[in-house]
Amino acid sequence: MASIAQNSVFNYIDISGNLPSDIRPVSNPVNAYVYTKAIDLSVLDVQNKKQAFINIMLPSILLAKHQLEEDRIKVLALEKKRDPLSKEEERYLANLKKDYKCHTSKELLLRLSTHPTSIVLAQAAIESGWGTSRFYKEANNVFGVWSYSKNESRIKAMEDREGKSVYVRKYDALPESIISYFKTIARGPYSEFRAAREKISEVSVLISYLEVYSELRDEYVKRLDQLIQYNKLEKYDSYRLKMSDE
Secondary structure, three states: OOOOOOOOOEOEEEEOOOOHHHOOOOOOOEOEEEEOOOOOOOOOOHHHHHHHHHHHHHHHHHHHHHHHHHHHHHHHHHHHOOOOOOHHHHHHHHHHHHHOOOOOHHHHHHHHOOOOHHHHHHHHHHHHOOOOOHHHHHHOOOOOOEEOOOOOOEEEOOOOEOOEOOEEEOOOOHHHHHHHHHHHHHHOOOHHHHHHOOOOOOHHHHHHHHHHHOOOOHHHHHHHHHHHHHOOHHHHHHOOEOEOOO
């Protein structure tokens, strides 16, 4: 799994600290503070825990979305190119299609799209318990992404399912978990959500297409909606990364 690459366009600052005091506050535009490892937030009170979690997650979410948009722009440009594609360009498209498990550029563009940051933050908060879950702390796994292959790095869940062991992915760094989340949405059984985000901008409507993300179904959507509204997460939808020359 690739990690978020450093980009000279932004004020990229790697933070390898492991204490809540190492977390930097965010404002708009957002400095590209990238936290290598999960920071245990369970020692903080509720309000400070929530803000600290947002401060950790937001820069890497925006960087992941930027990378996806860069790929999407490049694919669009290649689609419009009148001259034959070079071998390098053909390889680039072929590798992306393989990575995103699709066969056409039209489908690839759908899978490279992103969705409002508020939704990503809300799912991260629910799946990680605002940065307190065991999967988050021990595996840098923010979104509870499962593992189905013994050949990948993973940890065993405490509980079995129908008598069988369950595992979740273990990531070397938090940004990898965020990239993996976007790929899960792009490649998993979320075709209705992928189609909806192309034409629906209203967050409260768009999240209804994410009921398949959790076994809770409708209850999961309700929890997402309540969390987004109560914590006023939609304000982060307008946040952008700070450019190096700002």
